[in-house]
Amino acid sequence: xxxxxxxxxxxxxxxxxxxxxxxxxxxxxxxxxxxxxxxxxxxxxxxxxxxxxxxxxxxxxxxxxxxxxxxxxxxxxxxxxxxxxxxxxxxxxxxxxxxxxxxxxxxxxxxxxxxxxxxxxxxxxxxxxxxxxxxxxxxxxxxxxxxxxxxxxxxxxxxxxxxxxxxxxxxxxxxxxxxxxxxxxxxxxx
Amino acid sequence: xxxxxxxxxxxxxxxxxxxxxxxxxxxxxxxxxxxxxxxxxxxxxxxxxxxxxxxxxxxxxxxxxxxxxxxxxxxxxxxxxxxxxxxxxxxxxxxxxxxxxxxxxxxxxxxxxxx
Numbered sequence: 603x604x605x606x607x608x609x610x611x612x613x614x615x616x617x618x619x620x621x622x623x624x625x626x627x628x629x630x631x632x633x634x635x636x637x638x639x640x641x642x643x644x645x646x647x648x649x650x651x652x653x654x655x656x657x658x659x660x661x662x663x664x665x666x667x668x669x670x671x672x673x674x675x676x677x678x679x680x681x682x683x684x685x686x687x688x689x690x691x692x693x694x695x696x697x698x699x700x701x702x703x704x705x706x707x708x709x710x711x712x713x714x715x716x717x718x719x720x721x722x723x724x725x726x727x728x729x730x731x732x733x734x735x736x737x738x739x740x741x742x743x744x745x746x747x748x749x750x751x752x753x754x755x756x757x758x759x760x761x762x763x764x765x766x767x768x769x770x771x772x773x774x775x776x777x778x779x780x781x782x783x784x785x786x787x788x789x790x791x792x
Numbered sequence: 793x794x795x796x797x798x799x800x801x802x803x804x805x806x807x808x809x810x811x812x813x814x815x816x817x818x819x820x821x822x823x824x825x826x827x828x829x830x831x832x833x834x835x836x837x838x839x840x841x842x843x844x845x846x847x848x849x850x851x852x853x854x855x856x857x858x859x860x861x862x863x864x865x866x867x868x869x870x871x872x873x874x875x876x877x878x879x880x881x882x883x884x885x886x887x888x889x890x891x892x893x894x895x896x897x898x899x900x901x902x903x904x905x906x907x
Binding site: 751754760 | 807812813815816822826846850853859881895902
């Protein structure tokens with residue numbers, strides 16, 4: 603059992619940071635609705651508020667780690683240009699997708715959309731984390747502000763979902779692989 | 793054991809919405825700028841080459857760096873102007889949501905290609 607360094611980074615980016623963000627986002631939305639839906643609802647414990655503050659800050663860190671690893675570690679491998687005369691495009695995912703009309707749209711729509719919409723996620727969740735950190739329990743008496751924060755968190759879930767879906771499909775059609783191989787489990791003797 | 797507490801009206805006066813409004817509007821502007829810079833880089837070869845901050849990543853590096861820098865600068869400016877007062881939050885959030893919606897829409901390549 604083995605994995606290449608590029609495959610490992612792609613896994614860290616998508617299944618580590620990205621998928622964890624998507625799951626965390628659902629949790630944040632539930633917590634927001636549960637605790638802040640009404641100014642007349644149950645009182646909010648200081649510990650609960652602190653938990654949500656740290657939770658949102660952790661989501662912002664996850665979102666930044668996802669886009670930064672994607673743009674600066676994996677994307678250069680994805681868009682690498684093969685040297686002239688290269689017979690196999692397996693190590694050049696963008697060119698591999700574009701070489702076939704039936705897969706070209708995974709790049710021209712999928713990657714082109716993913717690489718930009720993903721950046722709306724850290725912008726939105728950083729804003730949400732900072733506003734929550736500033737206003738804390740008093741968000742209950744600022745309904746418009748609370749609605750704006752919630753709207754941006756929903757938008758970040760949508761954007762992360764789009765990026766995650768295309769990331770998974772791109773990696774299925776033209777995996778980012780290569781580089782040194784890491785042996786997780788030694789070869790079995792026959 | 794932590795002490796429960798509820799926010800009250802006097803707290804709203806002590807805690808104006810300006811800082812929050814600044815963050816929300818800046819996020820809307822930042823979201824829109826990602827799409828706007830991406831379209832500019834796609835349509836104008838001169839801007840595309842200017843956006844090539846980090847060659848392995850290509851123009852995406854400049855597009856996103858410019859959007860992030862302007863977003864943070866706008867946020868800092870709005871915060872400086874609004875943080876100690878309350879603003880008309882309804883109009884600010886409406887503007888922020890329109891910009892966010894445009895950002896989401898214009899990052900979709902078939903729509904961006906129509907421009």
